[in-house]
Amino acid sequence: MTKDQLLTRLLTRRRAMLAGTAAVGAAGTAALLAAVTGEEPVRPPAAPAAGPLARRPLKPSAYRLQPLTGYGPPRTVPARPLVRREPFLRISGRGRTMVLTFDDGPDPRYTPAILDTLAEYDVRAMFFVCGEMAADHRELLARMAEEGHVVGNHTWSHPLLTRLSRAQIHSQMERTSDVVEEAYGERPQWFRAPYGAWNRAAFQLGAELGMEPLAWTVDTLDWTTPGTRTIVSRVENGAAPGVVVLSHDAGGDRSQSVRALRDYLPQLLDSGYHVTVPRRQHI
Template sequence: MKKDQLLTRRTLLTGVAALGAAGAGGALAAGLGHGPSPAPAPVPAPGPPQRSPLKPSAYRLQPLTGYGAPKAAPARPPVRSEPILRMTGRGRTMMLTFDDGPHPEYTPRILDTLAKYEVRATFFVCGEMADHNRDLLTRMADEGHVVGNHTWSHPLLTKLSRRRIRSEMERTSEVVERACGEAPRWFRAPYGAWNRAAFRIGAELGMEPLAWTVDTLDWTTPGTGTIVDRVEEGAAPGVVVLSHDAGGDRSQSVRALRRYLPELLDSGYHLTVPRRRLI
């Protein structure tokens, strides 16, 4: 660069710095009450921030008031030493949960039955299933169901390293968040096999551990009537029912839900989904 060009560049930079210092000094003086400052040049008001289009499920998750305002990150749940087994609340309130899905054949039939009776449930999904059926996750969220984390490949967590446990949980949470617009807040260990690492990593990912109090054992395909009997005999306030919507032929689970759900409702039970905190 030639000498005269360097001199011109330095002169311009010096002038810009002087103008910036003068403006800052005037603003500081005005703030401290040290006399009037020259009126600043009008600055055009910024236009509204550009937002990318949201999916229907994302709209559902937005608050009705304060839309667009920054939200505080949710508090990290405590590191528990055992999973939550029951839910609290007044009256005859129960919770239905379904593990291992979503399955392209059985999950839609379960969702149809829940929609017919306007009942919400909790689905603990496996990441490798969810990744291929994201439309079902979106439907769950849109219809008010809770989507929980059931790891990626349904392993026995007590046999895995901390690194593998975190990978199983993180990958599944990422799929759920992309499909539903919100990361899962609940997780369930496959086979009900929990350990300290699972509790800690789950809490670090913002999730509470939820187990169950009534096991239908529907994965053994004991017969539709047997599944119905187990749910109805175990029904009680605060009960969490475990069923499955994948992992094998779940036709009996689908038929059983169609039978016991209206009977529970007729008996005065309210079927709901978990809220922070259960117990």
């Protein structure tokens, strides 16, 4: 072996020894830090294996950035309705459009049967509910929401508003709107005064709560239990474009109202009427 070969071998062996010493030193330092801090030493990632495992996607970080919302467009606040001096009595719309409304519920004895008939003919209606009834039968309001009906505010306990103070009227309306929002999913946009007794305070407070006043064109007087045939005749004789029909699904025996709906609804549809619910911009 020549002198040059011997020198090369000695240098190679020295480099290997130095590299081994550095590795041992690093491992010793990591072990010392783990003993002091109680943490696991950080190990370098292993080289990816060959084959399908090498193409496995990395797991997402547990500290992903959340999208910022401060730069999005501001939410639009619905405009407060005008303070009316009288309620709407009918709706405007194209063709032979009518609205069916039911007051005083929901009542588990009659409201489900009315909803069943409406669903059978794929028709939407309005239900002006009393808060104390809605609070006890929230599941019926949830069904109304699922089936596309409109729920309006008919006060909490159906009082004569003209005999109440402004504070009492506000409480009657607001409590009912709160229950409707919880059970139906949104606050009512319509209200109807019990007995059709409106005053300036009712119009003002209704507008403050974001609601428009809606009365009716045809009163079936079903609360007097005049007989199923009489109720049907009143609806059929009063049918006309834009008409709003008043019936009841609570407040007494409403079995006649349930049977009457089964009679006059298909007849209205066969006569070419489009039975629907109003939209505020179209009334």
